[in-house]
Amino acid sequence: MRPTLALALGLTLSAAALSGPFAPAVHAAGASDTEQERAARWQEIAKSIFGDRTIEPTDSLVKLEAPKRAEDAALVPITLTMPEKDKIKAVSLIIDDNPAPYAANFEFGPAADTSELKLRVRVNNYTDMHAVVETTDGKLYEAKQFVKASGGCSAPMGMSEEEALKGMGDMRMKFADAQPGKPVEATLMIRHPNFSGMQMNQVTRDYTPARYIDKLTVSAGDRKVFTMTGDISIASNPVINFGLKPDGKPIQVAAGDNQGGAWTHSFTAPSPTN
Amino acid sequence: MAGRSILRRGAAVAAAALCLAAGEPADSPVNVPEPAELYAGPPHGYTPPTLKGAQVVDAAAVAAMLDGPDKPVLIDVAARERKPSNFPEGRLWLPVHPSIPEAVWLPNAGAVPLPPEREALFYDRVAALTGGNRAKPIVVFCHVECWGSWNAGKRLVEKGYTAVHWFPLGVEGWQDVHETRNLSEDAAWKAAAP
Numbered sequence: 001m002r003p004t005l006a007l008a009l010g011l012t013l014s015a016a017a018l019s020g021p022f023a024p025a026v027h028a029a030g031a032s033d034t035e036q037e038r039a040a041r042w043q044e045i046a047k048s049i050f051g052d053r054t055i056e057p058t059d060s061l062v063k064l065e066a067p068k069r070a071e072d073a074a075l076v077p078i079t080l081t082m083p084e085k086d087k088i089k090a091v092s093l094i095i096d097d098n099p100a101p102y103a104a105n106f107e108f109g110p111a112a113d114t115s116e117l118k119l120r121v122r123v124n125n126y127t128d129m130h131a132v133v134e135t136t137d138g139k140l141y142e143a144k145q146f147v148k149a150s151g152g153c154s155a156p157m158g159m160s161e162e163e164a165l166k167g168m169g170d171m172r173m174k175f176a177d178a179q180p181g182k183p184v185e186a187t188l189m190i191r192h193p194n195f196s197g198m199q200m201n202q203v204t205r206d207y208t209p210a211r212y213i214d215k216l217t218v219s220a221g222d223r224k225v226f227t228m229t230g231d232i233s234i235a236s237n238p239v240i241n242f243g244l245k246p247d248g249k250p251i252q253v254a255a256g257d258n259q260g261g262a263w264t265h266s267f268t269a270p271s272p273t274n
Numbered sequence: 275m276a277g278r279s280i281l282r283r284g285a286a287v288a289a290a291a292l293c294l295a296a297g298e299p300a301d302s303p304v305n306v307p308e309p310a311e312l313y314a315g316p317p318h319g320y321t322p323p324t325l326k327g328a329q330v331v332d333a334a335a336v337a338a339m340l341d342g343p344d345k346p347v348l349i350d351v352a353a354r355e356r357k358p359s360n361f362p363e364g365r366l367w368l369p370v371h372p373s374i375p376e377a378v379w380l381p382n383a384g385a386v387p388l389p390p391e392r393e394a395l396f397y398d399r400v401a402a403l404t405g406g407n408r409a410k411p412i413v414v415f416c417h418v419e420c421w422g423s424w425n426a427g428k429r430l431v432e433k434g435y436t437a438v439h440w441f442p443l444g445v446e447g448w449q450d451v452h453e454t455r456n457l458s459e460d461a462a463w464k465a466a467a468p
Contacts, residue, residue, distance in 0.1 A: 034453050041370070048366050099355045099369035124355070125372050126449055150446055151417065153355070156318075197358020202299065202316035210358035231365070232358065258362065 038096065038128050045094060045101050046132075050140060055132060058141035060084065062091060064131040066147045073152030075235045076123045080131050082114040090134040091117070095233055097127035098153060099198070103233035109224025113183035113243030120235040122152035122196060154198040157236055161201070161208055164193040164236070169263035171253055175270035183243045184270050188218065190239075190255055190263075196232040213238060215256040220269065221249025246270055312428055313421045314386045317353075321424050321442055327431035328438035333447045336413055339439070340376065346411035346437075347403045348377035350457065351384040351422045352445065372454035373445050374415070378403060379457040384414075384422025384429075395466055396426075397433060408435050415441035415448075 046055055063081040070076040082088045091114070092105045103121055108114055126149070132142045157164050168191060176185040190213065197210025212232050218225040225244045244251070251267040300306040300320040308322040324330060331339075339346045355369035371379060382388075383396045404410035412435060416423040427440040441447065448454065 034455070037456060041368075045366065045368065097370050097372070099357070100361070100365065100367055102366050125370060126454070148449075150449070197361060198356055200318070202318060205316075207356060207358070209360050214362075232361075258360065 041096055042128060042130065045096060046130075046142075049092065049094070049102055050132070053140055055140040055142045058133070058143060061087065061135065061141045062131045062133040062143045064093075064129060064143045064145045066129060066145050068146070068148060070123060070147060070149035070152075073123050073149035074155040075120050076147065076149055076152065077120050078118065078129070080117040082117070082133060085112075085114045087135045087137075088114045088133055089136045089138075092130075092132045092134075093119075093121070094130040094132065095121060095123060095127055095147075096130065097125040098122070098233050099124060100153075100232050103231050105229045106226045108226050109219070111220040111223035111225045111245050111247075113245055115183070115243055116185070116241065117243075118239075118241035120239055122155070122233050122235055123147055123149035124153040125150050152235075153196045153232065154200065156199050156202060157193060161193075161195075164195075167191045168193070169255065169261060171255070171263070171265045173251060173253070173265075173267045178246065178270040183245050186242055186244055186251070186270075188240045188242070188253060189237070190216075191237055192255075192257065192261075194230075194232070194234055194236045194238060198232070209259075211257055211259050211261075213255050214258045215254075216240075217252075217254045218242070218244070219252045220244055220246050221252075223247070225251075312386045312425050315421070317385070317421050318419060319421065320419060321421055325424055325427050325431070325438075325440045328427045328440045331413065331439045331441050333441070333443065333451050336374070336439075336441055336448070337452065339411060339413065344411055345376075346413045346439065347400070348374050349383070349400065349403070349412060349414045349426065350374070350377040350379045350416065350445070351414060351426045352379070352381065352416040352420065353422065354381045354459070370456045371459075372449065373457045374448050375453065375455035377415075377457060378460050380426075380460050380463045382422065383463075384416065384420075384424070384426035386421075386425050389468070391466070392468075393429070395463065396429070399460065399462060400430060400433075400435075404435075408433075409437055410435075411437040411439060413439045413441050415444040417444045418442070418446040420444060 061084055065079040080091055090107045093103045094101050095103050127147055129145050129147055130142050132140055134140055170191040172189045174187045178184045192213055194212040195208045195210055199208050201208060210232055213230045216228040246269040248269055251269055254264045256262045299316050303320045306320045306322040308324050350373045357367055414423045414427040427438050430438045
């Protein structure tokens, strides 16, 4: 929910509180219908992405955390926890009720530490989100979380296109304190508007064409950390937190967008502090 | 319904009305004067607290109407999700439109300008849905901070409907307290779409 909406709803709710209780809950009673609708939609999406492969529920291989009610639908923080790191080959994030539900896929390499992965996404409707991991033995497991937010895909960036495109492809990377022989937590920030193609320029009434990072590869030396396939559901100015196993060689980042933009950066690997 | 907040907003609106040119997007939710005509400015933005000739309602009032003896016709004029023109082929595109379960969805019927044949069809559809009864309660809505439903309500008031209700918080205000249902576009409206 965007701040303005919070204000608008706040006004209404306080007004309702003055005049008495909410209406009878009959309109909230269709929970079973809604649940069925959501389950059916997930089946359709899963089939489209994973074909006929079986996806089993899990509460240990992947956990999906998101705010139950997002402050800003265009910037919803997601945390994927995958503690059994040697078993994880890839993870997909699906935002069921976004018009383009398949938000991101990460394929991990030998330099990855999958225990925690964070990113920020756009959420268009109150929705189930799914994280699906593929284990090294080729099986699929899913975790689910419901998120309340809406309008994130079409929310304008609040600046001109020109301004939003300034410095596109600039990157920064931060590392948490490194300890010898331990994985390091890294934060990669990329300047890029990640235009969804659903955002209207309010003055010209034109839609800004989609321009988003669709491929992102991070390596430690010549060992891959991950390759991300991205989509319009990833928030503007992507920020990704991930774990990596450094070996002293530079951390390489290569990003590309759907309009042919390509950027590479090299960062000095973190060195143990003691 | 909205006692205190509307009063507060009313005072601010009166103060701000003088310095806000018509058709300019408002920069704050508390100083949006009601336009005299249909609003042709940016479709997304702060909306006024009033619609002359119509009643402004919140989610509780809509729910109460639905539970009452004379169920309103609910008209949702929210725009369709627009598929980006350069969206990759073969990539999953599955837009949904959650709304108030009983509503009829006439996407963009609040657009200004609206082609004459679309405007005529809008009136035809509302006439059919109300059984030709201009006193039938109607609730128009789209999304929060969307002018479409204000314009659609304005059109109906001007057409002589006497029980028009405008629900400015729209789908967002409804789903905050109630279940939604994914709607398909009204068949007649879709069939005649340009």
